[in-house]
Amino acid sequence: MEIKYSKKKQEMRKDPVYEFIMRAKDAFVAQSNFVMGATVAVVLVLGGVLIYNSVKKSGYQKAQEAFGKALIAYESGASSAGGENLYKAVETFKAVVDNNKGTPQAIYSAYILGHVFLRQQRYDEAITWFNAALSKNPHTGFVGAGAYEGLADCYEAKGNLDEALNYLKKALNDQRNRYRAPVLEWKMALISKDLRKFEDAKGMCQKLLSDTASSATGYKQKAENLLTQIRVQEKS
Numbered sequence: 001m002e003i004k005y006s007k008k009k010q011e012m013r014k015d016p017v018y019e020f021i022m023r024a025k026d027a028f029v030a031q032s033n034f035v036m037g038a039t040v041a042v043v044l045v046l047g048g049v050l051i052y053n054s055v056k057k058s059g060y061q062k063a064q065e066a067f068g069k070a071l072i073a074y075e076s077g078a079s080s081a082g083g084e085n086l087y088k089a090v091e092t093f094k095a096v097v098d099n100n101k102g103t104p105q106a107i108y109s110a111y112i113l114g115h116v117f118l119r120q121q122r123y124d125e126a127i128t129w130f131n132a133a134l135s136k137n138p139h140t141g142f143v144g145a146g147a148y149e150g151l152a153d154c155y156e157a158k159g160n161l162d163e164a165l166n167y168l169k170k171a172l173n174d175q176r177n178r179y180r181a182p183v184l185e186w187k188m189a190l191i192s193k194d195l196r197k198f199e200d201a202k203g204m205c206q207k208l209l210s211d212t213a214s215s216a217t218g219y220k221q222k223a224e225n226l227l228t229q230i231r232v233q234e235k236s
Helices: 008-015 017-028 032-036 058-079 083-099 102-120 123-133 138-157 161-173 176-194 197-208 214-235
Strands: none
Touching: 017 058, 032 083, 058 083, 058 102, 083 102, 083 138, 123 138, 123 197, 138 161, 138 176, 176 197, 176 214
16 A cells, blocks of 8 residues: 655645635735725635735835736736746746835745745745745734745755655644644655654654544545555564
8 A cells, every 4th residue: 555755746736825816816806996006905815714904004005016916917827828927927926025025915925936936846946935935924824834834845846855844843833834734744744754754654643543623534544544554664
């Protein structure tokens, strides 16, 4: 009952920001005042988590508008073959980071850039942007903490499993990531198994099996299977 490393790679290559980008775009478009340049509510949702509410200061409004344009360009590029629209989105996100340091939009932009470069397998660039997205600012919500998981995915792809595990631990210990706990525990179990840290891997599997949250349901059979595989490896 072999659980192959490719399964982890497939999970990594899914774009976790795409859903919130689509929903954020809808929130922008739904507000006609945004097109007129007035202050609007910015709502970014991933996994049902509200990460930002309203922006009123003029400096933040400019950052908000630039970020909104980048989101729309990103969505257009993601839904097509990429190309010019995706390039424009990347450059716009970079400008948001450079011109609006300290704002939530700069953090969001760095986070999205990290995922863009991760998908392109440009891991060192992705690491740079995920590091830029790390933030304790409460207005950045899950993004400021979610960047830890992005860093873990980068290091895993580079073959540095110890560093990947280190960042997954940081992600799991950040309370803003509690809704991601089953995913993070599963990733940690797989990497710990690959590193032959069997006790750690079994510990993560047991956490998944005892978790009563609905988000953990899909991982329980996987955890059982992994425990079986680990027991076999321990005897060999």
